[in-house]
Amino acid sequence: MAHRTAAQADRLKHNVVALAKAATVLGILLVVTTTSADSMWGPTAPELVEALPAGQEIIDRSTVNAWRDDRVREAIEATGRPKLIFAGVSLEVCAALPAYSATVGGYDTYVALDASGTFSRAKRQAGLVRMQQAGVIVSDYATLMVEALADNAAPESGAVYAALDMPFAVLVGQISAAHQA
Numbered sequence: 651m652a653h654r655t656a657a658q659a660d661r662l663k664h665n666v667v668a669l670a671k672a673a674t675v676l677g678i679l680l681v682v683t684t685t686s687a688d689s690m691w692g693p694t695a696p697e698l699v700e701a702l703p704a705g706q707e708i709i710d711r712s713t714v715n716a717w718r719d720d721r722v723r724e725a726i727e728a729t730g731r732p733k734l735i736f737a738g739v740s741l742e743v744c745a746a747l748p749a750y751s752a753t754v755g756g757y758d759t760y761v762a763l764d765a766s767g768t769f770s771r772a773k774r775q776a777g778l779v780r781m782q783q784a785g786v787i788v789s790d791y792a793t794l795m796v797e798a799l800a801d802n803a804a805p806e807s808g809a810v811y812a813a814l815d816m817p818f819a820v821l822v823g824q825i826s827a828a829h830q831a
Contacts, residue, residue: 664815665765665791666737667701671813672795674703675806679729683709683716691739714743717751726752733758735794737765742777749786762791792816802826 673680682702685691687710694708702708711719717726726734734757738744745766749759761781768774781788789797792814799810808827 659767662765662767663695663697665762666695667697668813668815669735669737669762669765669791669795670698670701671815672791672810673735673798674701675809675813676795676798678735678798679731680706681709681722681725681729682706683711683719683722685714685744686710686712715747715751716744717748717755722748733760735760735762737762737791739767740773741766741768742773742780746777746781746786749781750784753785758787759785760787760789760794762794763788765791803829805830 670680670682680702682694682698684694687693687708699708707725709719709721709725711722713719713722716722734749734752736745736749736752736759738746741761741763745761749761753759763778768777778788795810795814799807801807803826808830811826
């Protein structure tokens with residue numbers, strides 16, 4: 651297992667929380683899962699729970715591939731969205747496996763690379779290659795949310811950039827707010 655620093659874990663947590671906040675601002679429906687929260691993997695990070703919309707269900711599952719849990723798949727299907735964004739503690743398992751399955755199911759799937767962790771460089775590289783071979787689009791959380799925003803003149807643009815919580819995003823959000831004033 652590769653050594654991970656506290657700074658890397660904090661960056662991953664920051665990115666996941668920012669993804670959830672920006673998606674919420676954009677009205678993108680979230681399906682959030684844990685794996686064996688009461689035993690093996692532990693509870694959802696409190697920072698993420700706080701960032702979720704009020705009443706957001708967190709589905710605790712035992713399946714390795716979240717798509718194979720009927721509750722998860724049905725919740726995703728119920729969104730009616732043809733494009734799906736995945737992130738997970740483990741890029742090559744938690745994010746990639748349901749993304750592969752959803753791609754086979756006819757969805758356009760994206761994985762937020764910097765909102766997904768990994769345990770070694772080899773696992774990361776193998777996960778990236780497999781995702782690309784399966785037709786999963788790999789990007790980063792901020793680009794995916796800005797792409798979903800689509801227009802910086804949209805009323806929610808300032809809130810999206812604030813949710814992204816990145817120095818450039820804050821600057822763009824300030825410019826947008828000033829322009830709208």
